[in-house]
Amino acid sequence: MCSCISVLPSSPASTNPLTVCTLLFPITPSLHLAPRIIVVYHKNTNVYPLRCRGRHLGGGSVMETAGTGVHRSGGVNHGRSDRLGIIGFGAIGRRLASFFATTEDGPRTLALLVRDHQRDAASALVPGAQVCTDIEGFLEAVPTVAVECASASALGTYGPRLLEASCDLIPLSLGAFADRATERRLLEAAARGPGRLEIAAGALGSIGFLAAAREHDLDRVTITIGYPIERWRVMGAERFIDLDQVRSPTPFLESDARNVATLFPGNLNVVTGASLAGLGLDRTHVALVADPTVTQAWFQVEASSASGPVRMHIGGRDAAVDADPIDYTTFSIIRLLKRRCASLAI
Structure with a gap:
């Protein structure tokens, strides 16, 4: 194939917000480069985001200020390109x-x-x-x-x-x-x-170890979540437990992640994040605990793979129950x- 680079126009088309130029690169067995790269100029932002076979590669590969007529490609732009x-x-x-x-x-x-x-x-x-x-x-x-x-x-x-x-x-x-x-x-x-x-780790702080374990026969993930009594009350947990009678940390519901996330919509995003990193929502086990000894949430993740067992505990900061938790999210x-x-x- 031909190896050429189209020079970008010195100024964008005044009647069209998008000016498209095609870049062609050779394909070799050792370099699996896409044969066609599209650079799109958008007049509102003065940048050329890069797309390769429909895949957006981000401004780190191609970035230009309007009117220069010059672009650079290859490498990574470590500036504020996003x-x-x-x-x-x-x-x-x-x-x-x-x-x-x-x-x-x-x-x-x-x-x-x-x-x-x-x-x-x-x-x-x-x-x-x-x-x-x-x-x-x-x-x-x-x-x-x-x-x-x-x-x-x-x-x-x-x-x-x-x-x-x-x-x-x-x-x-x-x-x-x-x-x-x-x-x-x-x-x-x-x-x-x-x-x-x-997918971000959210309040768990880290889920990379689950994604890594998935590459080596991850077979079990259990997430235990402890909330203070008043927080469970606001979330409607009294469907499952008499919160007024809880005097010590008390488990009250165990199920798969999909069911738990459905029962408490908008409140247990850590369950879904860990599930997506690991075994999925239907194979991740979740236990919920009403804990009168804490004022903020705590989480525990236990996993097992061929690389060995992992256990991680994330504690909440000391703050009022109704305060902004300012957790790891x-x-x-x-x-x-x-x-x-x-x-x-x-």
Whole structure:
């Protein structure tokens, strides 16, 4: 095949937001390079995100300022090449937006998808971001990665559209996967791409050991979750236990992860995250514990594979039951986002 690079135009077409150029590279047995790479210029963002056979490769491989007529390819751009979109403006959404609005270490917050009554607060928090109240406006900002921290409904509705639009997606409302139809729709959309799903460890802090164990005959995963009495009460656990009679840590429900996530929608995302990393929702065992001795949640993960047993315990901080837990969830997302453009990826 021919080996050539098309020179990008010195200025974008004024009547068309997209200017497409084709790059052709040779294919060799040792280098499985795609024969066709499309570079798309978007006039609203002045960048050329790279797509290869429909797969979005991110701004780290190709990035250009409009009007230069020059691009670079190959290697990895460790600067702020990712363009971050955040869906949801609750505690986690605000914390992420604020963090990436003030740090140079990670992606730039480009777009926020919020409710109507949150527009002014979002604009004040991140003045340079595009604040949207509908998914169409959010997609027009062309984020390369989006964090969903809104709801399971939002994930199920917006997830496939984001993935189809070449936007990688880091979902937090993982309870959406408990519904088989939604799980299938999201996984099929990720398989088609060009965007991909990236699952964060969330409140567990780490799930990499489960993904590693899966490569070596992982055969058992048990997740035990302990919450204070008042938190279980708010979540409706009195369907299963008389919480007023609990004087010591008391298990009250054991089941598979899919059933538990269905019984407590929107509250036990750690169950789904660990299940996706390991054996899946139907083969992961979950035990729920009402614990009057703590004020914040604790988690324990036990797994067994051919590499040996693993046991991990994550304790909650000392804070009031109704306080913002400020657990590992936000910081696991920050780590993922910073890792995407880090020179040393851990």
